[in-house]
Amino acid sequence: MPELPEVQSTLNHLQAQIVGQTIQTFTARTTKLRWPIDPRLVHTLKGLKIQSISRRAKYLLLNTLLGNVVIHLGMSGSLQIVSKKSPAGKHDHIDLELNDHLLRFCDPRKFGAWLWIKNSDLKNHKLFAALGPEPLEDSFDGNCLWQMTRKKNTPIKQFLMQAKNVVGVGNIYASESLFAAKIHPLLPAHKLTHLQCQSLVHEIKTVLLAAISAGGSTLKNFITPDGKPGYFAQNHRVYGRAKQPCLNCHTTIEKINVAQRSTFFCPQCQINN
Ligand SMILES: [Zn+2]
Numbered sequence: 001m002p003e004l005p006e007v008q009s010t011l012n013h014l015q016a017q018i019v020g021q022t023i024q025t026f027t028a029r030t031t032k033l034r035w036p037i038d039p040r041l042v043h044t045l046k047g048l049k050i051q052s053i054s055r056r057a058k059y060l061l062l063n064t065l066l067g068n069v070v071i072h073l074g075m076s077g078s079l080q081i082v083s084k085k086s087p088a089g090k091h092d093h094i095d096l097e098l099n100d101h102l103l104r105f106c107d108p109r110k111f112g113a114w115l116w117i118k119n120s121d122l123k124n125h126k127l128f129a130a131l132g133p134e135p136l137e138d139s140f141d142g143n144c145l146w147q148m149t150r151k152k153n154t155p156i157k158q159f160l161m162q163a164k165n166v167v168g169v170g171n172i173y174a175s176e177s178l179f180a181a182k183i184h185p186l187l188p189a190h191k192l193t194h195l196q197c198q199s200l201v202h203e204i205k206t207v208l209l210a211a212i213s214a215g216g217s218t219l220k221n222f223i224t225p226d227g228k229p230g231y232f233a234q235n236h237r238v239y240g241r242a243k244q245p246c247l248n249c250h251t252t253i254e255k256i257n258v259a260q261r262s263t264f265f266c267p268q269c270q271i272n273n
Contacts, residue, residue: 007055028041058073146192
């Protein structure tokens with residue numbers, strides 16, 4: 001499933017090829033993605049110039065002077081720039097025709113989304129109003145995490161994965177950053193010290209940036225020949241390593257469930273108090 005780094009890498013990859021281009025046509029070959037595609041998009045989008053592209057959580061926003069084409073990759077979606085003559089495959093559900101090429105959306109499992117949100121409605125839209133801070137912004141720092149966690153009994157791993165607290169820290173990145181910061185995933189959030197909050201925020205940013213930079217170099221292979229998005233082969237330090245020795249201390253890595261999600265940790269390195 002595309003996580004924040006894949007979405008950011010997609011943005012970085014697309015930027016130069018879509019900003020400044022004008023939408024010629026919008027073609028949807030299905031009406032059913034995660035939410036129905038509004039048939040009015042054909043008329044709404046025609047002639048709009050894409051001023052910029054941005055990201056909020058795992059949503060990509062093609063910004064125009066009137067509003068935003070909001071795209072979510074869902075479970076299996078991917079975006080590609082292709083020539084206008086390129087025939088659409090079975091799972092190529094949407095084409096946005098620009099001046100020079102098509103922006104094509106492929107989504108085998110159809111959990112992705114394409115929406116139109118006017119600029120005036122964006123801030124208070126239900127998709128965005130309740131979202132926590134972006135993990136890579138400077139305002140998300142150790143002090144911010146410390147203040148947010150003071151009255152929270154939630155295990156810190158679960159806390160990190162709730163978008164109302166901070167967006168885009170998916171399951172893998174939560175396990176990896178807690179391992180790097182030497183914090184037990186079940187530690188109640190309010191028990192983190194100020195120093196632990198600083199360390200954890202630093203590690204969250206580090207793992208996300210490493211994944212984005214890996215994406216930047218592998219994105220040209222983003223679609224594999226069988227049509228599946230080729231999400232990055234990651235070098236996980238703890239995730240998926242149950243029963244293997246810890247890379248720091250050789251203690252056996254344990255796997256537990258936290259809020260129904262597989263969670264990996266070293267019982268020696270990651271302290272629970
Ligand atoms: Zn260890």
